[in-house]
Structure formats: structure tokens, C-alpha cells
Amino acid sequence: MTLRPDISVPDPEALLEQPGSMWKITLRRFLQRKVGIAGLILVTFMILVAAFAPLIAPYDFQENFIGQPGAERWLPPCVNFLGCEETQHLMGLDGNVRDFFSRVVFAARVSLPLGFTTVLVAIVIGTVVGAIAGYFGGWTDNILMRIMDVVLGFPSLILAIAIVFVLGPGIRNTLLAIAIVTIPQYARVMRASVLSIKEVDYVSASRALGASSWRVLTTRVVPNALTPLVVLGTLGVATVILEAAALGFLGLGAQPPTPEWGAMLAAERARIFTAPHLMVFPGLAIMITVLGFNLMGDGLRDALDPTLNR
Amino acid sequence: MIGYILRRLLVAIPVLIGVVVVVFLLLRLVPGEPCTAILGERASPEACERFNEANGLNEPIHVQLAIYAGDALTGDFGESIRFSRPVSRIIVERLPVTLELTVAALSAAILVGIPLGIAAARRHNTGVDVAAMAFANIGVSMPIFWLGLLLAYLFAVILLGTPLALPPSGTLSPGSRPMAFYDVWGMELSEGLLATGAEFVSNMTIINALISAQWTILWDGARHLILPAITLATIPIAIIARMTRSSLLDVLGRDYIRTARAKGAMERRVIRRHALRNAMLPVVTIVGLQLGGLLGGAVLTETVFGLAGVGTALFEAITARDFPIIQGFTVVIATTYVLVNLLVDISYGYLDPRVRLE
Numbered sequence: 001m002t003l004r005p006d007i008s009v010p011d012p013e014a015l016l017e018q019p020g021s022m023w024k025i026t027l028r029r030f031l032q033r034k035v036g037i038a039g040l041i042l043v044t045f046m047i048l049v050a051a052f053a054p055l056i057a058p059y060d061f062q063e064n065f066i067g068q069p070g071a072e073r074w075l076p077p078c079v080n081f082l083g084c085e086e087t088q089h090l091m092g093l094d095g096n097v098r099d100f101f102s103r104v105v106f107a108a109r110v111s112l113p114l115g116f117t118t119v120l121v122a123i124v125i126g127t128v129v130g131a132i133a134g135y136f137g138g139w140t141d142n143i144l145m146r147i148m149d150v151v152l153g154f155p156s157l158i159l160a161i162a163i164v165f166v167l168g169p170g171i172r173n174t175l176l177a178i179a180i181v182t183i184p185q186y187a188r189v190m191r192a193s194v195l196s197i198k199e200v201d202y203v204s205a206s207r208a209l210g211a212s213s214w215r216v217l218t219t220r221v222v223p224n225a226l227t228p229l230v231v232l233g234t235l236g237v238a239t240v241i242l243e244a245a246a247l248g249f250l251g252l253g254a255q256p257p258t259p260e261w262g263a264m265l266a267a268e269r270a271r272i273f274t275a276p277h278l279m280v281f282p283g284l285a286i287m288i289t290v291l292g293f294n295l296m297g298d299g300l301r302d303a304l305d306p307t308l309n310r
Numbered sequence: 311m312i313g314y315i316l317r318r319l320l321v322a323i324p325v326l327i328g329v330v331v332v333v334f335l336l337l338r339l340v341p342g343e344p345c346t347a348i349l350g351e352r353a354s355p356e357a358c359e360r361f362n363e364a365n366g367l368n369e370p371i372h373v374q375l376a377i378y379a380g381d382a383l384t385g386d387f388g389e390s391i392r393f394s395r396p397v398s399r400i401i402v403e404r405l406p407v408t409l410e411l412t413v414a415a416l417s418a419a420i421l422v423g424i425p426l427g428i429a430a431a432r433r434h435n436t437g438v439d440v441a442a443m444a445f446a447n448i449g450v451s452m453p454i455f456w457l458g459l460l461l462a463y464l465f466a467v468i469l470l471g472t473p474l475a476l477p478p479s480g481t482l483s484p485g486s487r488p489m490a491f492y493d494v495w496g497m498e499l500s501e502g503l504l505a506t507g508a509e510f511v512s513n514m515t516i517i518n519a520l521i522s523a524q525w526t527i528l529w530d531g532a533r534h535l536i537l538p539a540i541t542l543a544t545i546p547i548a549i550i551a552r553m554t555r556s557s558l559l560d561v562l563g564r565d566y567i568r569t570a571r572a573k574g575a576m577e578r579r580v581i582r583r584h585a586l587r588n589a590m591l592p593v594v595t596i597v598g599l600q601l602g603g604l605l606g607g608a609v610l611t612e613t614v615f616g617l618a619g620v621g622t623a624l625f626e627a628i629t630a631r632d633f634p635i636i637q638g639f640t641v642v643i644a645t646t647y648v649l650v651n652l653l654v655d656i657s658y659g660y661l662d663p664r665v666r667l668e
Contacts, residue, residue: 149321150328154644157606158624162640165628166339242453246610249455250625265456276463283456291451 029303036299042292046285050108057102058088061259064097073097074268074275091281095268104281107259111289114175114244115237121179123233126186127222133187134194135217145191148184156181157243164252171260174253178243182236189232193225227304235297238290245286261286314659314666322652329644330382334375337637378637387638392630397638400623402506405642406513407481408619411611412604414516414539419546420597426547427554427593432581434559442551449548454607458541458614465537477534479616481515486530488515494522538615542607546600553596558589591662598654605643 030036049056065071070078070086075093078084091100133144151159163177194217197203203220211219247253248262256263261282268278345358345367353361362368366377381388387397430442462478469475477483490512492499499505512518516535519528561567562585570584571577609621616622620639627635659666 146324146328149325150332153325153329153648154332154640155602155605155647157603157609158640158643161609161624161628162333162336162636165636166336238451242451245453246455246606249453249610250613252628262453262455265453265459269459272459272463273467276467279456279459279463283453283460286453286456287448287451290453291447294447294451 026300026303030299033299033302035295036303039292039295039297039299042288043296046108046112046289046292049105050112053105053109057099057105059099059102061103061106062098062257063102065093065099066097071097074271074278076275076277092275092277094264094278095271100278100281103259103264104261104285107261107264107282107285108289110171110254110258110260111241111244111286114171115241115289115293118175118179118182118240118244119233119236121175122182122236123186123229125179126183127190127225127229129183130187130190130192131194131217131222131225134191135198135213135221141191144187148187151181151184154181157246160243160247161250161252164247169252169255171254171258174244174247177247178240182239185236186229186232189228190225193228194221197221197224231297231301231304234293234300238293238297241286241290241293311659311666315656318652318655318659322648325648326645327379329648330379330641331375333637333640333644334378337633338371340633382638382641387641388634390627390632390635392627392632392635397634400635401620401638401642402510403513404618404620404623404639406510407515407617408605408608408612408621410514410516411535411538411542411617411619412601412608414535415542415604415607416546416597416600418539418543419550419600422543423547423550424554424593426551428558428581428586430551430555431558431562439555443555446548446552449544452544454541454545455610455614457544458538458611461537461541462614476537478537481534481617482527482530483534486527488519488524488527488531489522491518491522494524538611538617541614542604542611545603545607546597549596549600550593554589554593557592558585561585561589564588591658594658594661595654598651598658601650601654602647605647 065087068087071089071093073093073095075089075097077092078087078089080088089099089101091104094100094103129144129148133141154162159181160174160177163180164173167173167176198221203216206216206220244253245260245262245265248260249266251263251266254260254263256267264282265279268275272279345361346353349357349361366374369377378388385398387401389396390400393400426442426445430439433439465474465476466478482488490509492508492512497508499508511521515531516528519525519531558581567580567584570580575584608619609625611617612619612621613625620643623635624639624643626632627639
């Protein structure tokens with residue numbers, strides 16, 4: 001049993017330092033935490049894989065090896081270094097005799113941009129909705145937030161499935177569906193921030209100086225509400241990638257021959273007992289990416305939270 | 311408290327109405343005539359006319375909506391196109407499977423997640439803590455359909471022939487025919503709500519086997535439920551463990567905990583009597599919030615493990631463009647979700663009196 005003294009003595013040196021900008025402080029605090037750095041490394045790694053996919057992948061994601069020596073459908077991983085002489089396929093071949101490693105690599109070019117764009121769309125719309133609702137209040141607020149409540153009344157994946165069903169399968173519609181179901185969370189956070197900032201002195205001062213509602217909203221209120229959105233958005237990319245993979249797995253997301261991790265798992269599902277390697281890698285890729293964004297989001301949250309001064 | 315419950319109800323009702331309206335209008339947005347979607351591309355105009363007349367599709371949209379909502383209130387969701395049977399019958403068959411899976415997963419999540427979180431908080435910054443949080447972080451980052459496939463491979467292929475082997479699909483072994491509990495009890499079922507309720511319960515394999523003492527079926531059903539339940543429980547376990555840990559750590563730093571320790575209370579007593587009770591509030595909220603994820607996850611889990619639940623029904627209906635099923639099931643899932651959230655809100659108001667006054 002230990003007694004932890006809660007009173008921390010401020011470092012006298014630190015008190016004399018120039019206070020840095022908020023983002024500088026955040027960055028420094030972010031880099032002090034192992035969790036955040038681990039996340040940053042994983043995310044950077046996946047972004048590099050996506051950016052340099054054509055250089056990393058030995059083959060095109062559509063190229064098939066029918067009739068080539070040593071090539072057969074569902075070929076297990078064959079690595080020269082490990083004594084597999086005839087050919088080289090790091091993750092084996094899929095049911096269409098395509099190099100699986102190349103497909104897994106190229107799929108990063110689908111999931112990552114999809115994750116970023118979806119979150120961006122959802123944040124922009126959510127921010128506008130939340131800001132309008134919070135700033136103007138009254139009926140506007142009531143109607144907008146009741147609409148958000150209805151969206152939240154559905155389990156998100158179920159609503160996303162229904163929307164994709166209506167719009168038709170495909171990557172663009174996956175993006176739209178997931179954006180729609182995630183808008184309310186951003187709108188709620190934005191609205192709460194706006195409500196708490198609206199009555200602060202500097203906002204009143206700005207208004208007293210004759211600034212228009214629009215100007216107050218865009219230059220005073222929104223920038224101050226951005227911090228929670230940054231954290232939520234980072235964690236949001238993780239959610240989007242998971243849900244997009246789920247839609248892909250159900251056959252509603254990316255369509256063949258587009259390489260997408262979820263759809264790749266679905267395509268080779270029936271082979272799980274004979275070609276398990278085709279199950280392992282796409283799932284691992286999803287997990288690494290999602291884990292990266294989750295850890296990075298956690299790190300950012302800690303770094304941005306001034307109450308966690310340790 | 312009653313005032314609080316009424317206020318929560320007043321918030322839930324417009325959401326429920328909104329849910330029905332959204333589902334109804336959403337499915338009207340599907341491109342093309344419903345008639346050609348259902349009868350096929352080459353349906354003659356006369357056939358279409360008759361179809362529209364029979365299904366009330368010639369009425370203005372708000373009248374259609376009113377009729378649908380009215381019917382839905384009495385439990386009539388129309389008739390499945392593919393099976394030519396009432397959607398409500400299919401719900402009575404499918405919903406119990408999903409319910410059993412979800413309840414099993416949520417119970418597992420609570421029973422594992424909370425102790426895991428407590429262990430991590432009590433041994434803060436030790437190996438136990440790091441391991442538990444690493445597990446939690448990986449747990450929330452795994453696509454659950456992938457986890458399901460890996461577990462199926464592990465328990466049905468690698469461990470095949472060992473006592474640990476588990477069946478990778480279905481709710482019961484092929485050939486086993488469980489008797490409905492009302493048949494075992496020698497009850498006569500007539501039509502009506504009670505009969506539907508009894509049938510609903512009898513479709514929950516484990517509950518049915520349990521109350522009618524069919525032990526082999528119970529054992530078989532439980533073995534089939536383990537893998538899907540673990541799969542579906544992983545994300546909630548991770549989230550609940552994290553929440554329990556951070557909430558408990560927060561409480562353990564409070565003054566009254568220091569007081570309790572200072573007056574010489576045993577560590578076990580400090581945790582149980584002083585810390586846990588206060589730390590559990592945010593955990594209750596997070597448990598309630600898991601339900602949406604569980605219902606969505608059930609679709610994926612059922613697909614992976616071939617369970618005939620709501621999720622697979624919905625998915626099959628989407629592939630077959632069976633509109634009444636999609637409509638009915640979405641409404642039922644969303645309604646369940648809204649109602650459970652209402653219950654969570656109410657229990658929260660009961661646990662934390664401050665909430666009632668907001």
C-alpha cells in the first residue's frame with residue numbers, strides 16, 4: 001500500500017520558461033508518451049506502404065500467374081530465403097492465382113484514403129450541424145439534434161448496411177454510408193463545445209465589438225472546439241476502417257477486382273480450412289492500421305488533456 | 311424517479327417514430343419500381359398494376375407510411391417476398407438466436423472485462439496492467455469477423471481430435487432435434503400472444519433446453535455458442551476493461567480513499583466498499599453503449615458462424631432484395647436498441663441520483 005501525495009511541486013525552472021503555443025506543447029507531450037509514439041509509428045508505416053505500394057509490391061494486384069512454374073491456386077507462402085526455390089510469393093497466391101502480398105499492399109491504398117476522407121466528410125458536416133445547433137439554439141437546435149438522435153437510434157453498422165443497400169455497393173457509397181452514421185458524434189461534441197464557449201468573455205467581447213454571428217462562430221468558437229474533434233477524428237479513422245472492412249466482408253463494400261482487406265477475407269472465406277494463410281494477412285493488415293490510429297488517438301487525448309499534467 | 315422515467319420516455323418516442331420513418335423512406339429511395347424489383351424485370355404493366363393495387367403502392371406516400379406504421383404497431387410487418395410468410399413469423403424464429411448470442415456475449419464481456427480492469431488498476435504500471443491494456447488495445451482493433459474466422463480455424467482444425475475442439479458453425483450438431491419446452495411440459499398451445507411468446511422462448515436453444523431438462527441438447531448448444539460468443543464479446547471486454555481501469559484509477563486517487571486507507575482499512579475492503587461502488591457508474595454507461603456494437607457485430611458473427619439469426623436473415627434479404635424483411639428487421643433491431651438504451655438511462659438514474667435532476 002502506498003500513499004501517493006497529490007501535491008506536485010512545480011519545477012522552478014519550468015516556471016521561468018516561455019510558454020509555447022498550444023500545439024507545440026501538445027506535440028511535446030505527445031512525443032513523451034510511448035502509446036502515442038507506437039501509434040504514430042504504425043500509422044506512418046501504413047501510410048508509407050500505401051504511398052509506395054507500386055515500389056513495395058513485386059507485382060500488379062491484378063496480374064495472375066496461371067501456368068507459371070510452381071504457381072497454383074491457393075499456393076501457400078513461398079519464400080526463397082526459407083528454402084522455397086521454384087518461385088517467390090511472400091504471402092502465397094489467392095484463388096485467382098494472383099500474388100497475395102501485392103494485393104495486401106495495394107489494399108492499403110483503398111482503406112487508408114477511405115478512412116481519412118470519410119472522417120473528413122463526417123467532421124465537416126458534423127461540425128457545421130453542431131455549430132449551428134449550439135450557436136443558434138432554440139428550434140434550430142431542437143430539430144437538428146432530434147435528427148441526430150434518430151441516426152443514433154440505429155446500431156451504426158445496421159444503418160450503414162441499409163444505406164449501402166439503397167445506394168448500391170461500392171467504395172464511394174461505403175464512404176457516404178459510414179460518413180452519415182458517424183456525423184452525430186461529431187455534431188454532438190461540436191455543439192457541446194460551442195455551448196460552453198458561447199458565454200465566455202472573449203466571445204462576448206467579440207460580439208460587443210460588432211462582429212457578425214458568422215465571424216464569431218468561425219474565428220472564435222470553432223477553433224476552440226477543435227481539440228476534442230482532433231482526438232475523436234483520429235479514433236474515428238480506426239472505426240471507419242473497421243466498418244468499411246465489415247461492409248467489404250459482407251460484399252457491400254469494394255467490388256472485385258479492387259483489392260480491399262475485408263473483401264479479400266470474404267472472397268477466400270470458404271478456403272479457411274485449406275488455405276489459412278489467405279485469412280491471416282488481410283486481417284493482420286486491418287488490425288495493424290486500426291491499432292495505429294487507436295493508439296495515436298489515445299496519445300493525442302492524453303497530450304491534449306491539461307488535467308493530466310504528469 | 312417517475313418524473314425522470316417519463317422524461318426519458320418522452321425522448322425515446324420521437325426517436326422510435328423517426329426510426330420507422332427513416333427506414334420506410336430509405337427503402338423507397340431504392341432506384342426502380344418496387345414492382346420490377348420484386349416481380350422481376352420483365353413484369354408486364356398489368357401485373358405491376360395488380361401488384362401495386364394489392365400492396366397499397368398506389369396510395370400517396372404519407373398514407374402508405376401511416377398504414378405501415380399502424381400495422382407495425384400491431385406486430386404486422388407485411389409478408390416476405392421470398393418465403394411468402396409473414397415477416398413477424400420470421401422474426402419470432404430469428405430474433406431469439408441473436409438475442410441468446412448477444413446476451414451470452416454481453417455477460418461474458420462483463421464477467422471478464424470488469425475483473426480485468428480491476429486487476430489492471432490495482433497493479434497500476436506493472437506487468438499485469440501493461441498486459442491487460444495491450445490485450446484491450448488489440449481487442450478493439452481486430453475486425454471481429456476475422457477473429458471469428460481465426461477462432462474457427464484454431465478450434466475446429468488445429469485442435470480437432472483434442473477435447474478442446476469446438477464446432478465452427480450452426481447452433482446444434484446436425485441431426486439433433488430439440489423438443490420445444492411446451493411439448494416437454496405437455497402444454498397445448500393455441501393462437502395468440504402467449505403462444506407466440508412461448509414459441510419465441512423455445513427458439514432460444516439454451517434456454518429451451520435448460521427449462522425442459524434436455525441436458526445433451528444443452529451441452530451441445532453451449533458448445534456451439536462458445537466461439538461466436540467469444541468473438542462477439544472481445545470488443546466489449548476490451549472497452550469495459552479499459553473503462554473500469556481508468557475509472558477505478560481516478561477514484562483511487564480521491565481523498566476519501568486516502569482516508570479509508572489511513573484509518574487502516576484492508577486493501578480488499580477499500581477496493582470493494584469505497585472505490586468500486588463509485589467507479590462503476592461510468593462502466594454501467596459504457597456497458598449500455600456496447601449494445602449497438604453488439605447488434606451490428608451479431609450480423610458479422612452470425613455470418614461467420616452460420617447462425618440463423620437476425621443478422622443472417624437481414625443479410626440474405628439484402629442479397630435477395632426482400633424488402634419487407636429488410637424493413638421489418640431493421641425496425642425491430644433499431645427498436646430493441648432504443649428500448650435497451652432507455653432501460654440503461656433509467657438504471658443510470660437509479661444508480662446516480664444526480665442524473666435525475668438534469
